[in-house]
Amino acid sequence: MKTLFTFIALLWGSITVASAQDFYLPVSSTSKTAIASLHKAADLFANVHFKEGRAELDKALAEDPNFFMAHVYAMQFATRATRPGIADKTLALDQTNLNEAEKIMRELIVKWKADTTSKASETMKALVAAYPKTPQALEWASLYSFYTDKNVDDALDYAQKLAKLSPKFAPNYNTMGYLYMEKKDMEKAKAALEKYIALAPxxxxxxxxxxxxxxxxxxxxxxxxxxxxxxxxxxxxxxxxxxxxxxxxx
Structure with a gap:
């Protein structure tokens, strides 16, 4: 089953080789409880546990109603009918304390509000440039490239870089498996999916x-x-x- 996505594929997976602080992009919320719930949701979504992931996301938003990144997640997993309203709510949040990652993601939502066919490539380049050693930045770039922009080559390039940076991040090999299948490279697709099983049996x-x-x-x-x-x-x-x-x- 393809990873995660309805609006796009963000993803967000288990942290086997780095601390949450090192793996995830920074957030401006000061609630440790809310952040922990968001990270749990990320892990669950990455391995296609949608119901459980949404429950953890709800906990994060209940703990901190102004948690910007949690609102971004909520928008991404919303239905097509409810997504515009959630986007408006996300853009209405106070921008004063947003960090660089959050500002970059906010710009993408602004672009999407103006044109729902907007590509994410420039935004993802900016995100990776700002956070080149943060695995989640590469993960998001790969998934946006694949699912939103339909750019298999860019998606695979980001995924390969992520595999080097965080080689035990299992969901990335799932993404790589599908990317290789898109390229009709079935030998590499199988190897990637075998790696996914080995890391997440x-x-x-x-x-x-x-x-x-x-x-x-x-x-x-x-x-x-x-x-x-x-x-x-x-x-x-x-x-x-x-x-x-x-x-x-x-």
Missing amino acids: KEANAYDSMAEYYMNNKEYAKSAEYYDKAVAMGMTDSKERADKARSMIK
């Missing part, structure tokens, strides 16, 4: 993604096998895909 999404790889590679028995693993680990949506894979076995 308890995540159902890792097996669902590998199942999709096998489906695209027309290895239907293997696809069904991995979809079944995802189902057994709690990803009920994989059942229909497993049945489809089985139906294609000759």
Whole structure:
């Protein structure tokens, strides 16, 4: 299953090699509780635990109603109908204490309000330039490039840089797997998804993604096998895909 996104794919994953402060972009909220909930939400969203992620996001906003980055997340995961209202609310927040990362993200929302087809490339370049050693900046740049701008080459370039900077950040290999599939490089796609499983063996999404790889590679028995693993680990949506894979076995 592709990572995360409805509006775009931001992402935000488990922190296995760095502290939260080192992994994530800085935020202006002073509530440690709210920040911890946002980081939990990020981890959950990255591995496709949407319901649980939204619950943690709600906790962050309840703890700090003016938490700018939490509002950004809320907008990204809103429905198409509710997203403009959430964007307006986000832009109405006090800008006085916003840090550089938040100002950059605010500029993107302003662009989107003016033109919903706006590309994110220049904003992401600015974000990475401002935070070149912060893994989340590269993660966001990769996901925006892939899902918003449909620029596979830029997305892969950012993802490869992220893999060097934070080699144990598992969800990035999921993104890389899909990017390589887009480029029809199935050998590298498989290697990336195997890395995702190795780093996150308890995540159902890792097996669902590998199942999709096998489906695209027309290895239907293997696809069904991995979809079944995802189902057994709690990803009920994989059942229909497993049945489809089985139906294609000759």
